[in-house]
Amino acid sequence: MAVPWKDAKLAAGVEEVRSQFKLADHEREDDAMIGMLVDRFQHDHEKVVEMYRKSLDRRKELGLAQIKEHIVTQQLKLDDFPHHAEVGRVIPIFASTSLERPKPPPGGEAGPSAARVPPVIGCYEMRYGQGSADDEAPVSPADFTKYMLYVTQWRWLQCEAYVQRHGELGFWSMVHDLSCPAGFLSVWSRARHVFREYMGPVEEACSGLFPPMVQKILIVNVPRLFSPVWSIISAFLPEAHKERIVLLSTSNTTAEELSKYMPYEHLPPHVLPAAETLPTPREGAPAPG
Numbered sequence: 001m002a003v004p005w006k007d008a009k010l011a012a013g014v015e016e017v018r019s020q021f022k023l024a025d026h027e028r029e030d031d032a033m034i035g036m037l038v039d040r041f042q043h044d045h046e047k048v049v050e051m052y053r054k055s056l057d058r059r060k061e062l063g064l065a066q067i068k069e070h071i072v073t074q075q076l077k078l079d080d081f082p083h084h085a086e087v088g089r090v091i092p093i094f095a096s097t098s099l100e101r102p103k104p105p106p107g108g109e110a111g112p113s114a115a116r117v118p119p120v121i122g123c124y125e126m127r128y129g130q131g132s133a134d135d136e137a138p139v140s141p142a143d144f145t146k147y148m149l150y151v152t153q154w155r156w157l158q159c160e161a162y163v164q165r166h167g168e169l170g171f172w173s174m175v176h177d178l179s180c181p182a183g184f185l186s187v188w189s190r191a192r193h194v195f196r197e198y199m200g201p202v203e204e205a206c207s208g209l210f211p212p213m214v215q216k217i218l219i220v221n222v223p224r225l226f227s228p229v230w231s232i233i234s235a236f237l238p239e240a241h242k243e244r245i246v247l248l249s250t251s252n253t254t255a256e257e258l259s260k261y262m263p264y265e266h267l268p269p270h271v272l273p274a275a276e277t278l279p280t281p282r283e284g285a286p287a288p289g
Contacts, residue, residue, distance in 0.1 A: 002028050002031065003031045003032055003164060004167040005035065005168075006168050009043070010035055013035075013038035013045070013048070014038060017034045017038070017045070017048055017049060018031070020049055021049075021052070031163075032160045032163040032164070032169075033156075033211055034052060035169060036213065037051050039118075039169055040211055040212055051211065054208045055208060055210060055211070058207075058209050062205065064149070064153055067149060068153050068157070071153060071154055071157065072157070076150075076154070078154065081147055081150040081151065081154070082147055083144065083146065083147045087139055087144055087147045088131075089132045089139070090132060090138065090144070090194065090198065091126045091127060091130075091194060091198075092130045093124075093125065093126060093127075094123070094124075094175075094269065095124045096266040097122025097123075097172075098121060098122065098265070098266070099121065099158070099162050099165055101166065102119045102120060102262075103265060118169045118170060118171050118215065119168075119171070120171050120172065120173050120261065120266075121158060121170035121172065122158060122172050122173070122266055123172070123173050123175060123262050123266040123267065124151075124155065124172055124173075125174075125176075125268045126175070127177040127179065128176065128177065128178055128190055129178055129179055129180025129182070130177075130180070131190060131194075141198055142201070144198045145198075145202050148205070148206060149206065149209075152206050152209055152210065155213060156209075158170075158172075171214060171215035172213055172215065173214070173215055173216050173262035174216070174218065175219075175258075176218070176220070177220050177221055177268070177270075178221050178226070179220075179250070179253075179270075192232050195232055196232075212244075214244065215244070216244050216246055216261045216262075218245075218246050218248060219245060219247050219248065220248045220253040221248070221249075221250045222247050224249075246261065255267055255271050255272050255273065
């Protein structure tokens with residue numbers, strides 16, 4: 001189904017790329033992806049073509065079509081993905097998304113909404129200091145990577161569905177939480193282990209699969225002595241990611257501050273006021289295959 005683009009210039013950019021790849025009129029599955037690339041690279045046609053070709057190649061190499069079909073036909077949710085429970089013991093996960101238009105936070109608009117940037121449709125959080133400290137990892141790096149391929153495809157399905165519903169792009173906020181009950185040295189040790197054993201293979205596998213669907217990368221509950229951890233984490237991050245990173249100290253990891261970067265309804269439960277009812281994570285329905 002063709003995307004009902006509201007932006008005529010964006011629609012024209014998509015059609016230009018489709019023409020170069022000689023896509024038939026009924027082949028509309030990647031229109032949302034092409035649109036996000038056109039937006040991300042500011043209508044630089046050559047760059048969009050380059051990145052779209054890389055995405056096509058990577059998805060074919062990794063068998064993403066089969067993963068997408070599995071998610072869509074079985075209507076899988078996050079906790080249905082292979083190795084979800086085991087991954088959660090290494091890095092507890094929180095995810096919330098909705099295909100509805102994001103609502104302003106209590107008290108009025110703030111942050112990205114006020115700046116008229118594309119809407120954030122969900123939050124995906126990884127809590128590095130909350131996982132298992134066991135030496136024997138409950139999930140292998142290969143299984144962890146498989147899980148993250150499912151997650152990446154699932155998150156992209158939400159972007160596709162949002163574009164189809166509203167005719168405009170929707171993005172994610174990514175949260176890396178560094179809080180750790182065992183203290184700074186423990187979170188430093190765990191983060192180093194996670195990035196060395198797990199996130200390296202994940203970055204290698206997932207790089208280039210989809211256009212940048214993350215609006216902001218928030219690193220929250222940042223300890224004062226964060227430099228060693230950041231030097232490890234940043235070494236694994238592409239420059240394009242670093243440009244979108246926001247660091248928030250523990251005192252600034254509040255509902256008010258995070259709602260500048262994502263809808264209030266998608267905030268991780270641990271940042272909400274204690275007296276407030278926690279939201280139930282909502283997962284938007286995947287786009288039809």
